[in-house]
Amino acid sequence: MIRxxxxxxxxxxxxxxxxxxxxxxxxxLKEGEFVTVIGxxxxxxxxxxxxxxxxxxxxxxxxVIDGKNVTPLQAYQRVDLVARVFQDPRAGTCPNLTIxxxxxxxxxxxxxxxxxLAIEDSHRYIFKEHLARLNLGLENRLDDxxxxxxxxxxxxxxxxMAVLQPMKILALDEHTAALDxxxxxxILDLTQQIVEEQGLTTLMVTxxxxxxxxxxxxxxxxxxGKVIFDVSGEERKKLKVKxxxxxxxxxxxxxxxxxxxxxx
Amino acid sequence: MNLYQFFGALELGFLYGLVAMxxxxxxxxxxxxxxxxxGSFPMGAAICAxxxxxxxxxxxxxxxxxxxxxxxxxxxxxxxxxxxxLHLLASILTMTALYSINLRIMGRPNIGLLGExxxxxxxxxxxxxxxxxxxTVMFLLVLLVLYGVHRFLSSEMGLAMRATGANDKMAAAxxxxxxxxxxxxxxxxxxxxxLAGALFAQSQGFAxxxxxxxxxxxxxxxxxxxxxxxxxxxIVTALFACIxxxxxxxxxxxxxxxxxxxxxxxxxxxxxxxxxxxxxMMTPRLRSKLxxxxxxRGAA
Numbered sequence: 264m265i266r267x268x269x270x271x272x273x274x275x276x277x278x279x280x281x282x283x284x285x286x287x288x289x290x291x292l293k294e295g296e297f298v299t300v301i302g303x304x305x306x307x308x309x310x311x312x313x314x315x316x317x318x319x320x321x322x323x324x325x326x327v328i329d330g331k332n333v334t335p336l337q338a339y340q341r342v343d344l345v346a347r348v349f350q351d352p353r354a355g356t357c358p359n360l361t362i363x364x365x366x367x368x369x370x371x372x373x374x375x376x377x378x379x380l381a382i383e384d385s386h387r388y389i390f391k392e393h394l395a396r397l398n399l400g401l402e403n404r405l406d407d408x409x410x411x412x413x414x415x416x417x418x419x420x421x422x423x424m425a426v427l428q429p430m431k432i433l434a435l436d437e438h439t440a441a442l443d444x445x446x447x448x449x450i451l452d453l454t455q456q457i458v459e460e461q462g463l464t465t466l467m468v469t470x471x472x473x474x475x476x477x478x479x480x481x482x483x484x485x486x487x488g489k490v491i492f493d494v495s496g497e498e499r500k501k502l503k504v505k506x507x508x509x510x511x512x513x514x515x516x517x518x519x520x521x522x523x524x525x526x527x
Numbered sequence: 528m529n530l531y532q533f534f535g536a537l538e539l540g541f542l543y544g545l546v547a548m549x550x551x552x553x554x555x556x557x558x559x560x561x562x563x564x565x566g567s568f569p570m571g572a573a574i575c576a577x578x579x580x581x582x583x584x585x586x587x588x589x590x591x592x593x594x595x596x597x598x599x600x601x602x603x604x605x606x607x608x609x610x611x612x613l614h615l616l617a618s619i620l621t622m623t624a625l626y627s628i629n630l631r632i633m634g635r636p637n638i639g640l641l642g643e644x645x646x647x648x649x650x651x652x653x654x655x656x657x658x659x660x661x662x663t664v665m666f667l668l669v670l671l672v673l674y675g676v677h678r679f680l681s682s683e684m685g686l687a688m689r690a691t692g693a694n695d696k697m698a699a700a701x702x703x704x705x706x707x708x709x710x711x712x713x714x715x716x717x718x719x720x721x722l723a724g725a726l727f728a729q730s731q732g733f734a735x736x737x738x739x740x741x742x743x744x745x746x747x748x749x750x751x752x753x754x755x756x757x758x759x760x761x762i763v764t765a766l767f768a769c770i771x772x773x774x775x776x777x778x779x780x781x782x783x784x785x786x787x788x789x790x791x792x793x794x795x796x797x798x799x800x801x802x803x804x805x806x807x808m809m810t811p812r813l814r815s816k817l818x819x820x821x822x823x824r825g826a827a
Contacts, residue, residue: 316700342702355700357693360686367683368690368701376683376703408760424701 265292265315265432265464270324272310272488284310285321286488292432297458297465297479301472301507306485308468312436315466317341328431343373346430348421348438355421358410362401362420365409366390369424393423397453415446419453426457433458435467439474451478472504484511528778528785534658536781538730540774541665542723543745547753547769548676549719550746555765556680557692557712562618562743563603566625567596567717569739571724573629576638576734585646589725595632596721599625600713608706629736637735638728645729661730668726672719673766679715680762688712720746741797748800749773751807779803 272285285307292298302308313319315326317338325334328344349355356365367381370389387405394402397419401412409417418438425433435454439447455478458465469475475482481495484507492510494502528536546564553561571592578588599621607617630636650660679685688708691698695705720742728734753772759765783799784791791799 337699337704339699339702339704342700347700349696349700354694354696357690357697359693360689364686364689368686368698368703371683371687372701376687378679378682378684380681381683381686382681 264294264329265466266290266325266327267311267315268325268327270311270314270326271322272307272314272319273322276322284488285314288324288485288488288490290483290490292464292466294464295462296481297463298467298481298483299475299479300466300468300483300485301470301475302485305487307488308485309436310488311485312347312434312466312468315432316345316347316434342430343428344431345434346372346425346428346432347434347436348418348425350437350440352414352417352421352441355424356409356417359408361406362394362409362412363387363390363405365420366393366424366427369427372428373430374428393427394420397423413446415442415449418442418446418450422450422453422457426461426463431464433463433465435465437468437470440470454478472507476502476504476507482507486511528781532781532785533778534662536777537774538658538662538665540777541662541669541770542726542730543749543777544669544770544773545672545719545723545726546742546746547749547773548672548766549716549723550743551750551765551769552676552716552719553713554747554750555692556689557709557716559604559607559614559692559709559713560618561600561603561713561716562615563599563621563625563713563717564720564742564746565739566622566629567599567720567739568724568727568742569629569734569736570599570625570632571596571721572728572734572738573632573638573724573736574721575725576640576728577633579640579643579645579729580638585644585648585729589646589722589729592721592725593718596724597714597718599721600715600717601710603717604710604713608709625739626736629739633734633736636737637733640728640732640734646726647729665726665730668722669770672722673770676715676719677762677766684708684711741800744797744800744804745773745776748776748804748807751804752776755807755810776800776803 267288267290270285270288274280274282274284288311300308300311310319314321317333317336317340321334325332327333333341333344357368363382367386370386371381390405391402399416399419401416401420409420412420422438439450442450451474457463465479467479476499481493482499483490484492546568550564553559574595575588575592578591579585603618603621606612606620607614647657647660647664650664651657680689687698687703688711690701691703691705691708698705727738749772750769751772752775753768753770754765756775757764757768757771759768780796780799783789784793784796
């Protein structure tokens with residue numbers, strides 16, 4: 264159970280550059296729920312995710328995961344609760360380290376790191392098994408530098424890395440936005456499989472209305488730092504992209520000049 | 528260059544190989560250009576020398592020097608990560624302070640160690656020539672340190688350190704604390720440099736407060752020359768490159784200073800070093816420009 268309690272985030276408060284990125288978001292995620300988050304540029308999607316992950320400290324409000332108030336914790340201190348995949352495939356992996364080394368880093372996530380060897384033979388076996396499901400042949404390239412992989416391959420490994428250790432919520436930050444359509448479809452497919460297999464509670468930020476409705480069990484829409492729309496269950500199944508767009512216009516109370524912002 | 532000079536260069540090559548590994552740790556692994564070494568090298572020598580002349584066992588004196596260096600590295604890292612001060616600036620602060628601290632440690636600008644017991648003395652007492660003893664002990668110590676650093680970087684903690692230097696956002700997402708590992712890395716790095724300082728004092732027979740000037744650039748020279756030759760892709764090769772680079776650097780310097788037609792003298796050392804590092808750093812850039820130029824001309 265994840266609760267975002269009345270979150271407010273203001274960047275550069277009191278200065279000319281003041282920006283209220285999030286203005287009072289209340290959100291509860293049940294265990295196993297897969298929530299997609301949609302909204303225009305600047306609606307606060309990424310800020311919301313970064314607040315959950317600990318990169319952004321809310322000006323007001325609390326982030327509670329499994330009854331534990333994690334608001335004061337730094338990003339690296341809550342990785343046993345929140346696992347994430349970044350938008351940029353380069354951000355989620357270390358280019359000069361090998362595939363095995365990158366996975367070893369993720370494998371030790373949330374555990375105490377000591378002076379034991381980071382990669383034992385038993386680890387290599389586990390890594391190979393996980394990589395084999397991708398059908399990319401990466402299981403035979405454990406000792407290749409990950410920087411030599413394509414963006415899609417790196418993103419696939421990032422996703423595997425994120426779920427190597429248990430967590431309470433998986434945070435996906437437009438993790439297919441930087442990929443070509445075919446690769447994006449592959450990653451989305453993989454995401455769907457993994458989330459279903461492990462019954463993960465997931466928060467996925469996306470730019471695409473198609474994805475927002477096609478994936479997951481619940482969709483929320485942000486507008487100017489607020490949740491303007493929250494739909495799940497039967498009602499959501501009947502929704503089409505067009506309906507979502509209409510709803511957006513109605514809820515926001517104004518026409519967007521450029522629908523492309525939302526449809527891309 | 529005669530044989531005597533050659534072995535002298537080799538000995539100093541091993542010694543500064545330790546400095547090179549320390550500089551490589553901060554510069555390449557942590558991406559933290561750390562000038563503290565200009566202060567931690569003489570600090571190692573100072574601590575070791577004052578302990579030895581006070582009658583302390585030379586191994587304990589050497590260990591104390593390492594600890595002193597580690598504290599210096601820790602200070603720089605702490606100033607930098609705790610108060611978010613630019614790494615270069617933080618290290619200059621520590622380096623500056625260390626000059627005074629080293630004077631305080633020694634109580635005078637220099638200490639001679641001639642006739643004192645050093646870690647080399649027991650072997651020399653067996654009748655082995657002192658040149659052979661120093662070079663062998665240094666060689667073994669360098670290998671030991673190389674193994675130790677490699678083992679550390681292969682550990683869970685060491686891997687985390689490599690990640691935090693290369694991509695701190697990713698490292699944080701895997702639960703790695705950049706602060707903690709920067710502090711740890713710089714401590715190890717400066718501990719190695721102080722060890723080199725302690726060995727320098729014992730093999731050369733003195734500690735001097737100004738002996739640290741240019742340590743960072745000598746370390747960098749070794750790292751860059753070694754990398755240019757071995758082009759390392761894995762940690763072991765990178766560490767060997769540090770030592771090889773250090774030896775080659777020493778040999779080059781000895782050659783340059785001995786080439787009478789150049790008319791150089793010992794005080795030109797730092798100028799030659801700076802030129803060498805400058806050329807080594809510019810070479811890759813010039814090479815790629817040349818390739819680019821040829822390609823453009825070919826396309827025209």
